[in-house]
Amino acid sequence: MxxxxxxxxxxxxxxxxxxxxxxxxxxxxxxxxxxxxxxxxxxxxxxxxxGFVLPPWQQERAQQGxxxxxxxxxxxxxxxxxxxxxxxxxxxxxxxxxxxxxxxxxxxxxxxxxxxxxxxxxxxxxxxxxxxxxxxxxxxxxxxxxxxxxxxxxxxxxxxATYDAPWDERPASWMQGFCPVCGSYPSIGYLDKRVFDEKNAFLAGGGGKKHLHCSLCGTEWHFRRGACPSCGWEGSGVMEFLRESGNSRGERIDWCTKCKSYCPVVDLRERDGTPDMDALALGMMHMDIVAAQKGLIPLKPSFWNQF
Ligand SMILES: [Zn+2]
Ligand SMILES: [Zn+2]
Incomplete structure (x- = not known):
């Protein structure tokens, strides 16, 4: 971004x-x-x-996950x-x-x-x-x-970081809820901000696309909002979200009604600036506690979310 x-x-x-x-x-x-x-x-x-290099991206392998x-x-x-x-x-x-x-x-x-x-x-x-x-x-x-x-x-x-193009610019080639580079599950996700075209001063995009962030290798990729990154179920009512009342600054938990896994997510349209995602994942631990009380399982276990 x-x-x-x-x-x-x-x-x-x-x-x-x-x-x-x-x-x-x-x-x-x-x-x-x-x-x-x-x-x-x-x-x-x-x-x-x-001399170690990242293997080249292969469409076919990506489609196989x-x-x-x-x-x-x-x-x-x-x-x-x-x-x-x-x-x-x-x-x-x-x-x-x-x-x-x-x-x-x-x-x-x-x-x-x-x-x-x-x-x-x-x-x-x-x-x-x-x-x-x-x-x-x-x-x-x-x-x-x-x-x-x-x-x-x-x-x-x-x-x-040696990969030459952002993963987000490769829609449809990676459909998985785990990282396209290292295979780890995301620790946090975000909905992107509205995009303005500076030359025309028009709104170029409404934002709100979901991206997942890999805490291990730092890769971020686009993911379907109505789908569960863990079990892959997709459709209306599969994913729900939990947020605090009052000004939550876009911070919430997206959880799956089928497999009960959850991932913290921040809606960047509701705040100024873009936080460091690893730091925010830690800073949202109060939501991990709420999730644990609800019997939900973290998609990516961290040092601080194993209760
Ligand atoms: Zn990764
Ligand atoms: Zn699920």
């Missing part, structure tokens, strides 16, 4: 101002989110050096993973309940074979391999998964 986004800290400051009760949690996560957002720029030259990185090994990207771990593990260790695992996690990300094998499981969804790695390294599986996503994410973002 054309409009520039707020930074992580700008977004978090805006949330804390409106919801002071969240300030301690936002402050705890801020250094990690900021460091993650800054990493791709530092990793880009390393990626170039590695295969993400670009499906079946691709991250072999060769260890220097980037290592750099990411060096930058992020110390910050991860400052989060509540994480300090006691820092030593084991640091040792884990020092070992190329283990680290790469585990990173590949994020792309294959091979949970048993991840559980085995967790057991071998004496790290609780949920902690290892969170650390892996934290460390691998910026590397995948650096890779995804």
């Amino acid at each position: 054309a409009e520039s986004r707020q930074t992580v800290s700008e977004t978090l400051a805006g949330i804390a101002e409106r919801r002071p009760v969240l300030a301690p949690v936002l402050n705890a996560f801020a250094p990690l989110l900021e460091a993650r957002a800054a990493l791709p720029e530092k990793l880009a030259p390393m990626l170039e050096k590695s 295969a993400p670009l990185l499906a079946g691709v090994s991250l072999n060769g990207l260890f220097p980037l993973l290592r750099a990411s771990a060096d930058a992020l593990l110390p910050l991860l260790g400052r989060l509540p309940g994480m300090a006691e695992h820092t030593e084991a996690l640091t040792a884990f990300f020092d070992r190329e074979d283990m680290c790469l094998r585990a990173a590949d499981t994020l792309l294959t969804g091979h949970d048993t391999a991840l559980a085995e790695a967790a057991e071998q390294s004496n790290i609780p599986p949920a902690v290892l998964l969170f650390a892996l996503e934290t460390v691998v994410g910026p590397v995948l973002r650096t890779l995804a």
Whole structure:
């Protein structure tokens, strides 16, 4: 999208101002989110050096629902993973309940074979391999998964950023509710703003198209509003949404009446500026609590939405 986004800290400051009760949690996560957002720029030259390239987009594979990185090994990207771990593990260790695992996690990300094998499981969804790695390294599986996503994410973002055209400009070729690059489920979605044609000063589009945001690799893609990203059901009455009364600034939860999965969504037509989506996903945790009380399941489990 054309409009520039707020930074992580700008977004978090805006949330804390409106919801002071969240300030301690936002402050705890801020250094990690900021460091993650800054990493791709530092990793880009390393990626170039590695010679690792994103496979080309293939219409046929996309129509079959295969993400670009499906079946691709991250072999060769260890220097980037290592750099990411060096930058992020110390910050991860400052989060509540994480300090006691820092030593084991640091040792884990020092070992190329283990680290790469585990990173590949994020792309294959091979949970048993991840559980085995967790057991071998004496790290609780949920902690290892969170650390892996934290460390691998910026590397995948650096890779995804080399893709030359926005995914949104490829309508119809990707119909899935999971990411076209890495296959991960979205952590948040947004309805886009009205588009003005500056030359003509006419409204060029009414906005309101739904986009999903991959928290792992940062890719965003268009998705049908009446369809569930999880089970694929589509039609009137399948998707419902929950929002707070009063000025919610477009923040809501879209949930599926068929499979009970949900995803936070922000309607950008109801607010000024465009937030950093990863920071806003964290800042909407009060909606995660409402969803949990309703028995809904997060489409993308995060460190803060497992109740
Ligand atoms: Zn992705
Ligand atoms: Zn569903």
